[in-house]
Amino acid sequence: MALVEPPSRGARPTPGHAASAARRRSDGDLIITGRGNYLDDIRTSGVTHAAFVRSPHAHALILSIDVSEAQAAPGVLRVLTGEEAARHIGPIPHHSDPGDAGGQTRRVECLTSSEVTYVGEPVVAVVAEELNEAEAAADLVKIEYELLPAVLDARTAMAPDAPLSYTAWKNNEVQRTRFGEGDVDAVFASAPHTATDWVQMQRYQTTPLEPRGYLAEWPGDGRLVLHATTQLPHPLRSALAGMFSIPESDVRVVAPRLGGAFGHKFPNYPEEGAVCLLSRLVGAPVKWIERRQDAMLVGAREMSHRIGVAYDDDGVILGITDTIVCDTGALGVATGLGMTFVAAMTFPGPYRIRTYSVESIAVATNKPPWNGARGFGKESTCVAIERVVDLVAQRRGLDPALVRHRNLIPSGEFPYWTVAKRIDSGDYHTVLTKALELSGYERLCERRDEARRSGRLVGVGVAYELTPEGADFAGNLARGMDTTTVRVSPRGAVTVLTGVTSPGTGNETGIAQVVAAELGVAVGSVRVIQGDTDTSPHGSGNGSSRGLNLAGGAGALAARDVKARLVGDAGLILGVPPEAITITAGAVYSPRGYEMSVSDLTWQIYTTCLADPRISYEALESTRTYTPAGNLQHVPDELGRVTNYPTHSNSAHVCEVEVDAETGLVRLLGYWAVDDCGVIINPLLVRSQLLGAIVMGIGGALTEHSTFSASGALTSTSFKTYLLQRAPDLPTIHLAHHCTPSPFTLLGTKGAGEGGLGGASAVLNNAVNDALSPLGVRIHRLPLSAPNVHAAINGALS
């Protein structure tokens, strides 16, 4: 029997866009030669420095704070407690308040004044002339605490008699999310086979190379100017305006070049408001740069899945259930909680499973809060679903790739509805087939079997990832639309202003490519400006792989407006019908041939309009807002269906591993992946995103782990105790692409910032379990670190 069934092919895609080109990112040379400036490179005269006193306890009441010694320390300008801060500014707004959805909520201040709920929570801020003075003075603040019982894991927190993580609550549950279709009980009762499994994803985070930082000043005109390493400058501006009770027009937020973000730089951190307040109180610019040990506090992804599956003799999955328990740490006000929703919403992944029931339970504990993290819960779901698909294959004695082929959504069924999403397009069978071919899957399996005969624990993994992208959830400011201005100046230079920001990925190069292609000018003549709320249109920044979909879409629309003006005016000037004008590569052509450059044309427009009544005096610019509205549905239809993600990238992964049976160490021998993120504007940017996401997923599967002491203090505080993947850890990662354009986005793009992460974690998990199968061992707990795998081999983990 062939291991792989032939795919059922859908309509052939029409990949590509006029802008598509493998163009190196515009600031790449600057960055790689160390000349790219980041927040900490900003030089401001008279700048002062902030430091924070953080709670050493996981849960305690603050009885007293003595700042007298700190206040008298050399260089200290101000010591700020939570009590004083609360007299000046309001609480930090929730990105999405669970209280609005019937859950438990809490008020979060920039400095806590009464009850600390995790080790590392900011309690007092100090500002001094020099950073070392601020940090030395912070050590002098004396705080008296009354210790309270702390709860450090979700299972314990859910027990009826568990200590409360926050004393005002009735229990530790924040909220529940449920999705489902069909009669699960009936399907499981009648199915030929059922099975259960569990998967525990560990807490780990995103570790951008550049940590957070803020530089606040009030220049004297009553305005607040905040340079911030933020992915969402406009929403941050609105949050600060609310906290300070000032108009948004009195707040300018500037996001400089970011050295990575991955969700870590979503706003609503305590330090944002605190730094701004300190600056106002001392009348000087105040800077704060996050230390690595502070950055490591931010959590994500700690989810456990208890999953059930019903299937038939052929490995066709009839139904699936999952209870996801999410240890969210202390309830924060940033975006983290949303991941508990999205993890459930992603079910049942890329598979045609019509009966399912998923419940996600967000549980607060006394660990530091989550923020959003690349993958945003989808990666956890991918790992869980893919584990169960392998379980079905194992139970039925079928090849895992074959079972996937039997369950993937057929290409002819897109757009494909589930109760919580409408998947826009896909050609999953082809993507999987390509990945199997790319990897030489059958040969890999033969090689594995040969190795097993000599006693080696070699495993081959297969996984398929669905990555919903372009999120739009009403009720917050990170929305699914964005705005772009295209402005052409008298000498033909093109400026693009957009509400989309770059987390350091180079999306500005892709946006410039789109606008240049639409206008018919060289990419190098287009400058993209992002991140300054004084200049860029209101927008939702960076997240959910929205850059090219939205800034590119809005930019294309705006560029088309401007192009129409240029063509129209050129026709009038040249005395030919506009439809006879062609603009390409910065040159204007009529049927007579080359007429003038675009810069000559724009100069004529600017200098002769009004005087030449044929030429409009309207500015050569357009601002357009774009959203893939055709695939967003907030109001449930007659079947109760909604969709908050307009596009769905997807990818297939294959890997080969070897487990050292004596030590448990996993060695990744080979890796292959094929992705479909729709139309690709810049293959270099997509490739770099996919590689980065895969490596992040491999790290999550194998080594990355935020660990805590028994008293709740983070112990993985540096890159010696939190292990990232380095180049020597990795084999060559072989990539290929497939393209099914999204029918709902202007450019056919789907988003390429997150895809690959979940697939990588899932395929590693499957491969390691495959490697361990001759021993009759299954491992459920990530990371698949040597101690964990060794313990599983030796039966210490159940």
Add this chain to the structure above:
Amino acid sequence: MIRDRLRYHAPSDVKTACELLSTLPSPLVIGGGTIVTPRMNRGEQRGTDAVHLSRAGMDGIELKNGKLRLGATSTYTQVLGSDVARNAVPILRTVSNGITGGRQLRNQATVGGAASYANPASDMPAVLAVLQAEFVVANTDGYRSIPASDYFQGPFRTALRPRDLLVGMDLPTHDLAHGYVKFKLSESSWPIVTGAARIWRDTSGRVRAHLALGAVAPTPVVVDLTEFVNQSAAQLVPPAKEELADLIDTRLGDTWTDELAPGDYRRAIAATIGIRTLNKLNKEAS
């Protein structure tokens, strides 16, 4: 950020350095600075004065009285570049090549610094233990020597007294063979277990073999394997893994646990790493 306003001292010789250490209120000794500086940045180590040893003439690598005197401030790069070290104590080259952190760290970090910090989960303790290094220590009273068996006293704890200065290490030369294995979780990981082995002919002509395991316990665990040496062939016949595990267990008290791995795990794989180290030794010998 370093909180203290440190006074900086760069003594030009050992005597001056010792005088500084004896008189300054709270000196911080800096060899390469790769351990102390980050710790000061994190506020984990405080002091009044930084005593930087880079100009104190303590980075020599030379043969002295039949032993290799390895200056305490010798960097790993200096070790790698030293013909004397390569010929006399080749295990130094093996271990220096694998120091995590790449060229930047090897250019800066010093062997004496690692020996002074005594992190159980680091490369040098097991190597220095298996070599039976003599630690040359100076203070204002003069010089003294501490054998490796007494030098490592616990996690981050040595026989150095507060005003002592580690000047160098005297190492035996011309072993018959050595083996070194570092087991870690990933490229950036601290060692989880290290194995260092040597086989040598002592002054009586007897061929001896030792294995030291690092990071399993707070201090290196040294196992004498001379009974497994075929004296006529001057060759080690490694014990079975289970037998080695028993030998290790008899010398093992508390295990070492840190953020990366529990002690039980280290104990469980110690014999495996030990056998791999001995196999390396034999491979080199052959």
